[in-house]
Amino acid sequence: MKIVIGTRASQLALWQAEHIKAELESRWDDVQVELKKIITKGDKILDSPLAKVGGKGLFVKEIENELIDGTIDIAVHSMKDVPTEFPEGLELFAITEREDPRDAFISRNGKSMAELGQQKDVTIGTSSLRRQAQLLTLYPHWNIVSIRGNVQTRLKRMEERQMDGIILAAAGMKRLELEHLVKEYIAPEVMIPAIGQGALGLEVRSADTALKERLEFLRHPVTTQCVLAERALLRTMEGGCQVPIGAYAVPKENGSVFLNALVASVDGKEVVKGQLEGNNPEELGVTLANQMLNSGARAILSVVYHNN
Secondary structure, X not given: OEEEEEEOOOHHHHHHHHHHHHHHHHHOOOOEEEEEEOOOHHHHOOOOOHHHHOHHHHHOHHHHHHHHHOOOOEEEEEHHHOOOOOOOOXXXXXXXXXXXXXXXXXXXXXXXXXXXXXXXXXXXEXXXXXXXXXXXXXXXOOEEEOOOOOHHHHHHHHHHOOOOEXXXXXXXXXXXXXXXXXXXXXXXXXOOOOOOOOOEEEEEEOOOHHHHHHHHHHOOHHHHHHHHHHHHHHHHXXXXXXOOEEEEEEEOOOOOEEEEEXXXXXXXXXXXXXXXXXXXHHHHHHHHHHHHHHHHHHHHHHHHHHHO
């Protein structure tokens, strides 16, 4: 059985695709896996914030088109890049076990966030409005600048532009074996992660039943329950990749899921937080989203969407 995996061409995306390839070939003796690199619109446009040029779908549309055309069989995505709606004929079949979901602070001069927080004229780079909003809530005097590109590009730009630090996903730093560059990992209680952060998603054609049977072993039930709750919240809020929404769900010993979420204004001055526990992930996400929307999140998001 030949399987073609479609992936973005960045070093991290290739690591993720190679990981799935190795898992499949280790599990199935009769499977041959190839990778196909696909350049997405999000990879081409690096000089504008994602919110200004189309948001979340920028990293998946070209890959999904090749799935529909049949030139690839599986799309491997970072779950935090995956829209909540899928084209007809495609589905998110598997969510893998989650890597570290936290954000990571990379310091150019070795100082921690708390140490930099005492200084003036601090410049931090991030491509995420979610991170920006939460940073400004903690340190309103910081200067937050947009920085796009893959991990290596962002690290290079931090040095070139003499930034004090940048925020990246811990999962990517660990997968690329760059943990030595991380000054500190930011606890979810301090900075709520992006929806699905740290997990991989496998998108396939809905009719590909034989392939789905081969992928079944990659599904991680606990991670799936948690990420489904986070995505239900995002979908209900009609949020994309580049909106100041964070959500992080964790499993409880009794089998339920505990969901913690945040919506903030871009300047960090207005924040709506919510927490809820439940047994049905989809219902949990929808219920918490509606509670937060009615508690001020709707007004915050309307301003963000208007400005974008």
